Amino acid sequence: QGAGMSHQAQHCLAARQCPLGSKVLACGRRREMEDTASVVPSFTALPCGMMGMCCCDREPAKPTTSDLHFFGIYDGHGGAQASAYCKERLHVLLSEELSMLDKVESSHEDLDLGWNNRWNKTLNDCFSKIDKEVGGVCPNGICDDETVEGGCACCEDAIAPENVGTTAVVAVVGSRQIVIANCGDSRAVLSRGGKAVPLSTDHKPEREDETSRIEAAGGRVICWDGYRVGGFLALSRAIGDRYLKRYVISEPEVTCIQREDEDEVLILASDGLWDVLSNDYACDIARRALVVARKKRENRTFSPGEDPAAASVAALLVKLAYSKGSKDNISVVVVDLKS
Amino acid sequence: MTNTDPALLEGEYIAQRHHHETLEHQASSVLSKRIRAPVDVVWSTVRKFDEPQNYKTFVKSCIMHGDVRPGNIREVCVISGLPATTSLEMLEMLDDEQHIMCYRVLGGDHRLRNYKSVVTLHPETMNGKPGTLVIESFSVDVPDGNTKDDAKFFVEALIKCNLKTLADICEKPQ
Ligand SMILES: [Mg+2]
Numbered sequence: 001q002g003a004g005m006s007h008q009a010q011h012c013l014a015a016r017q018c019p020l021g022s023k024v025l026a027c028g029r030r031r032e033m034e035d036t037a038s039v040v041p042s043f044t045a046l047p048c049g050m051m052g053m054c055c056c057d058r059e060p061a062k063p064t065t066s067d068l069h070f071f072g073i074y075d076g077h078g079g080a081q082a083s084a085y086c087k088e089r090l091h092v093l094l095s096e097e098l099s100m101l102d103k104v105e106s107s108h109e110d111l112d113l114g115w116n117n118r119w120n121k122t123l124n125d126c127f128s129k130i131d132k133e134v135g136g137v138c139p140n141g142i143c144d145d146e147t148v149e150g151g152c153a154c155c156e157d158a159i160a161p162e163n164v165g166t167t168a169v170v171a172v173v174g175s176r177q178i179v180i181a182n183c184g185d186s187r188a189v190l191s192r193g194g195k196a197v198p199l200s201t202d203h204k205p206e207r208e209d210e211t212s213r214i215e216a217a218g219g220r221v222i223c224w225d226g227y228r229v230g231g232f233l234a235l236s237r238a239i240g241d242r243y244l245k246r247y248v249i250s251e252p253e254v255t256c257i258q259r260e261d262e263d264e265v266l267i268l269a270s271d272g273l274w275d276v277l278s279n280d281y282a283c284d285i286a287r288r289a290l291v292v293a294r295k296k297r298e299n300r301t302f303s304p305g306e307d308p309a310a311a312s313v314a315a316l317l318v319k320l321a322y323s324k325g326s327k328d329n330i331s332v333v334v335v336d337l338k339s
Numbered sequence: 340m341t342n343t344d345p346a347l348l349e350g351e352y353i354a355q356r357h358h359h360e361t362l363e364h365q366a367s368s369v370l371s372k373r374i375r376a377p378v379d380v381v382w383s384t385v386r387k388f389d390e391p392q393n394y395k396t397f398v399k400s401c402i403m404h405g406d407v408r409p410g411n412i413r414e415v416c417v418i419s420g421l422p423a424t425t426s427l428e429m430l431e432m433l434d435d436e437q438h439i440m441c442y443r444v445l446g447g448d449h450r451l452r453n454y455k456s457v458v459t460l461h462p463e464t465m466n467g468k469p470g471t472l473v474i475e476s477f478s479v480d481v482p483d484g485n486t487k488d489d490a491k492f493f494v495e496a497l498i499k500c501n502l503k504t505l506a507d508i509c510e511k512p513q
Contacts, residue, residue, distance in 0.1 A: 077420025
């Protein structure tokens with residue numbers, strides 16, 4: 001019996017309403033569009049107190065659930081197969097993983113560490129599974145082994161060909177907490193009290209710990225139009241990329257952060273944005289633009305995942321990145337945390 | 340009495356066909372791959388200078404200017420995420436009898452200036468069945484800021500990927 005959406009449980013009254021968000025994507029100066037983004041309000045629900053996501057004073061006798069909301073950016077390379085698959089599947093897979101968790105409830109503060117560890121494990125499992133599903137991992141472990149003679153037919157029909165992959169930065173937003181999982185060089189940044197708070201660290205091959213990890217696995221980081229794994233990929237982690245899987249792993253880094261009143265806006269974006277706009281600059285622009293856009297927000301007749309105010313801010317960020325010369329696909333998700 | 344030791348034969352083929360005059364700022368190397376398919380099968384894929392994407396998985400598309408004849412040029416477009424986008428390449432030799440293909444890079448957006456490639460195929464019996472020894476060699480300018488070792492490492496990895504896919508395709512039951 002899973003811990004997921006129990007239809008008997010009531011919806012928690014203390015849960016905040018779904019934060020309003022939106023995505024805007026642009027092909028930009030590239031020939032192909034390989035970025036995707038995912039905005040899924042209420043993608044799943046958890047019993048209150050579980051996984052540290054709801055802030056209600058729950059009566060144990062009356063089980064309640066609160067909704068969680070999903071936002072993701074996937075920056076594909078080599079082709080669009082992996083990013084397209086993640087867009088459709090990752091939040092579904094995460095919902096399945098969460099529904100399989102043991103029903104252990106507690107809202108005690110000192111269990112936060114336990115919940116953070118559980119999020120870490122759940123998201124790691126989720127990313128690992130999606131990497132297998134998309135064909136990033138050869139089930140026989142030989143597709144990226146050059147010492148193996150003879151052809152390998154085992155990954156012929158994989159969703160992603162061997163040199164196709166994607167980044168993934170995802171945010172799970174609950175009433176009390178935001179959980180970020182990052183794999184690659186897309187990034188999540190929070191604007192809190194007028195300051196930019198990065199919620200993820202890019203996985204670039206020149207990051208010292210990543211270089212060590214790659215070298216320990218027998219790989220090499222070469223500066224060849226930027227630092228690249230083996231001279232090929234300018235990422236040290238990704239979903240897919242079967243031919244480099246020994247070095248370019250799909251293991252995400254997970255960050256949990258409690259929500260605060262000073263939280264203004266959450267921005268997820270691909271490197272098409274971050275390569276030309278700093279965290280501070282993007283947050284500054286987004287915060288100011290959102291203040292203006294909120295005033296124009298009319299009655300809530302639209303879907304929380306297609307908020308016009310958030311969309312106008314996201315579009316502004318995309319335009320700014322383009323005007324600053326970004327040569328890449330540019331994709332942005334903006335979440336209004338004051339909504 | 341003909342010496343049929345495959346290793347020695349391979350050495351001879353390399354000496355005959357895969358010698359690259361390299362200058363100090365250049366790197367070169369030779370790789371070989373044994374494919375369990377007859378020479379004709381492998382050659383039929385390799386010889387298609389206008390369709391490298393058939394086995395080179397980093398190639399997205401190719402436009403051939405004219406027939407597949409020495410002197411003619413192909414424009415190759417590469418998949419995203421790599422340190423290159425396009426390459427302009429001229430076919431220099433295509434020998435259907437001896438199974439030799441040579442081409443050189445004329446330009447494009449990448450860091451492999453003056454890249455020259457030689458590919459030769461040789462029949463070899465493998466486990467009693469007709470197989471193919473593929474030998475591929477190259478020479479290239481070492482780009483600014485990199486070592487010969489960097490250049491060799493990168494190009495060898497690229498060629499190994501391509502040879503592996505070539506093997507996968509040719510060894511598939513037809
Ligand atoms: Mg990008």
